[in-house]
Amino acid sequence: MRYLTAGESHGPQLTVIIEGLPSQLPFSREKVDEQLARRQKGYGRGRRMQIESDRVQVLSGVRFGKTTGAPVTLVIENKDWTHWKKVMGTDPIPEYAEKRRVTRPRPGHADLNGALKYGHRDMRDVLERSSARETAARVAAGAVARQLLELCGIRVAGHVVRIGTAEAEATPDLPLDEILRRAEASPVRCLDPQAEKEMMRLIDEAKKEGDSLGGIVEVIVEGAPAGLGSHVHWDRKLDARIARAVVSIQAFKGVEIGIGFEAARRKGSEVHDEILWAEDRGFYRATNRAGGFEGGMTTGERIVVRGVMKPIPTLYKPLRSVDIETKKPFAASIERSDSCAVPAACVVAENVVAWEVAQALTEKFPADTMPELIEQVEQYRKRIARF
Ligand SMILES: Cc1cc2nc3c(=O)[nH]c(=O)nc-3n(C[C@H](O)[C@H](O)[C@H](O)COP(=O)(O)O)c2cc1C
Numbered sequence: 132m133r134y135l136t137a138g139e140s141h142g143p144q145l146t147v148i149i150e151g152l153p154s155q156l157p158f159s160r161e162k163v164d165e166q167l168a169r170r171q172k173g174y175g176r177g178r179r180m181q182i183e184s185d186r187v188q189v190l191s192g193v194r195f196g197k198t199t200g201a202p203v204t205l206v207i208e209n210k211d212w213t214h215w216k217k218v219m220g221t222d223p224i225p226e227y228a229e230k231r232r233v234t235r236p237r238p239g240h241a242d243l244n245g246a247l248k249y250g251h252r253d254m255r256d257v258l259e260r261s262s263a264r265e266t267a268a269r270v271a272a273g274a275v276a277r278q279l280l281e282l283c284g285i286r287v288a289g290h291v292v293r294i295g296t297a298e299a300e301a302t303p304d305l306p307l308d309e310i311l312r313r314a315e316a317s318p319v320r321c322l323d324p325q326a327e328k329e330m331m332r333l334i335d336e337a338k339k340e341g342d343s344l345g346g347i348v349e350v351i352v353e354g355a356p357a358g359l360g361s362h363v364h365w366d367r368k369l370d371a372r373i374a375r376a377v378v379s380i381q382a383f384k385g386v387e388i389g390i391g392f393e394a395a396r397r398k399g400s401e402v403h404d405e406i407l408w409a410e411d412r413g414f415y416r417a418t419n420r421a422g423g424f425e426g427g428m429t430t431g432e433r434i435v436v437r438g439v440m441k442p443i444p445t446l447y448k449p450l451r452s453v454d455i456e457t458k459k460p461f462a463a464s465i466e467r468s469d470s471c472a473v474p475a476a477c478v479v480a481e482n483v484v485a486w487e488v489a490q491a492l493t494e495k496f497p498a499d500t501m502p503e504l505i506e507q508v509e510q511y512r513k514r515i516a517r518f
């Protein structure tokens with residue numbers, strides 16, 4: 132399976148084409164919309180999210196509520212486009228485009244590097260595509276992957292573990308339904324009410340100061356059988372693919388699997404997960420510090436991935452930069468922006484991880500139809516339980 136996204140932040144729409152989905156996958160548009168709506172929420176988002184109300188349109192590859200095996204095209208309209216018609220799109224009106232020309236690069240954003248690389252004297256041609264608006268398309272693809280995974284007994288959840296200096300208490304063994312329920316009920320997707328309060332206070336404070344905040348999100352995948360991914364070649368290692376997917380989210384700068392960087396501090400005996408066996412469940416682990424991976428393959432325990440998001444680059448509080456035309460320094464121009472998008476980014480992380488797991492699943496069990504895929508997964512689960 133693969134997908135491509137296209138579309139600019141203030142253009143008419145975002146498009147995603149998904150290729151390689153098995154046929155006969157029941158396709159719920161509501162489930163895609165549900166993920167899109169989750170991505171729009173979160174304390175600290177800016178005014179743009181009040182304009183948008185993301186819904187998916189399905190343009191190909193689905194008939195009578197099921198995939199046909201043909202590429203699936205999904206489209207999400209940008210409501211803000213109505214304000215940008217003269218500036219954006221393939222044929223803007225030159226005077227209007229000139230008025231909205233961007234010549235002042237923001238430290239921390241893609242503006243300057245993109246302009247240097249692609250030779251743009253209007254950095255709008257960079258920011259429109261580098262914008263995290265694109266993550267709506269990736270969430271739509273992930274939402275389809277989730278529907279495939281659910282039919283194979285695999286579920287995904289996410290929560291926010293840090294915003295700025297506020298850190299949630301660890302909750303390693305909470306049931307997935309409880310994580311989903313508590314994260315959904317929290318404005319910052321945090322499971323710890325004490326930390327939630329502090330996170331919201333810090334966001335208010337940063338906003339008042341014209342500043343921004345980053346944080347850490349955790350994604351958990353439950354039900355993946357042992358043996359997804361492979362040790363035999365670097366680009367088939369599923370932990371590495373997940374790491375790439377997470378760091379490819381706008382503003383994500385690092386990733387940890389399981390205890391991650393903490394492993395550097397501990398001795399081997401305090402890191403590796405002992406192997407146990409029981410008649411009714413086959414092989415399993417005493418602990419899950421590895422976060423569900425050994426040798427680039429799933430162990431059958433929960434996949435636990437954390438991603439770190441830097442603070443949003445667009446600031447009301449000025450940072451020094453230089454205008455690309457005048458070559459004169461200026462103090463940052465005021466732009467509409469999120470002050471913290473960690474809760475929204477958590478939903479993005481869930482969905483990009485879901486995609487990678489679904490892709491690994493369909494590689495291990497190649498199938499043209501959904502019933503064939505489900506049957507293979509069930510057979511394999513039985514086989515490894517008896518191993
Ligand atoms: C959900 C989400 C919302 C974001 N909102 C903003 C925003 O409002 N303003 C901004 O400057 N950056 C925002 N960003 C981050 C930028 O898109 C990102 O920093 C930029 O594309 C540069 O890429 P890099 O930080 O990965 O190097 C957001 C990121 C995510 C994931």
Ligand SMILES: C=C(O[C@@H]1CC(C(=O)O)=C[C@@H](OP(=O)(O)O)[C@H]1O)C(=O)O
Nearest residue numbers: 177179261262263264267381467468469
């Ligand atoms: C539009 C979204 O996020 C945008 C991501 C973003 C950026 O620079 O990444 C900048 C802002 O765009 P605007 O200038 O239009 O307000 C955010 O609102 C979205 O998440 O759907």
